[in-house]
Amino acid sequence: MQKLNIWTRRVRDIRATRQFLNSDDEGGALAMEIEKLWDQLDPETRQWLVDNPGCKILPRTVAAAIMKSTGTQVEQDRHGETVLSPSDCDFIREAAERADASRGASSTPRR
Template identity: 55%
Template sequence: MHIKDHWDQLDPATRKWFIDNPGCQILPRTITAVVSKAAGEDLASGQHGETVISQEDHEFIRSKAIEVSNA
């Protein structure tokens, strides 16, 4: 699962959370739940419901944050 593949399916509040937290590499369980619902699949998660994002997703989120800050 890649966040960029489901970016347009995420609600504006979740996209804003990602843009406001571009350095986050572990998603809290609330964000994991929203992304899982948008993707239609369960994300691998830790003991407390967190998910580690891939380097590719991390770079995608950082690029979105830069895009917004340059707008």
């Protein structure tokens, strides 16, 4: 019976995550608006996000670092993970592209 309860809770978590990922940005309970928090993030957290631009669910260590550096409470699932909204994912992808472009520009010799 206990295994069934654990399974039921995990399925419920997965369904809630899928529902959130498939919903629009309006009213998303877990959206953290990373663009507004970006300048407050420590360099290591920003670098992790730029290095992992396809990540839609933040590990609890990254979510904890965001909360620590910004003082903002972000919602987490029961595993401590935070689901990013589609607009958060887009912003992180754009930041990664900008970082790649600046790395490419700085590695070319200047005349």
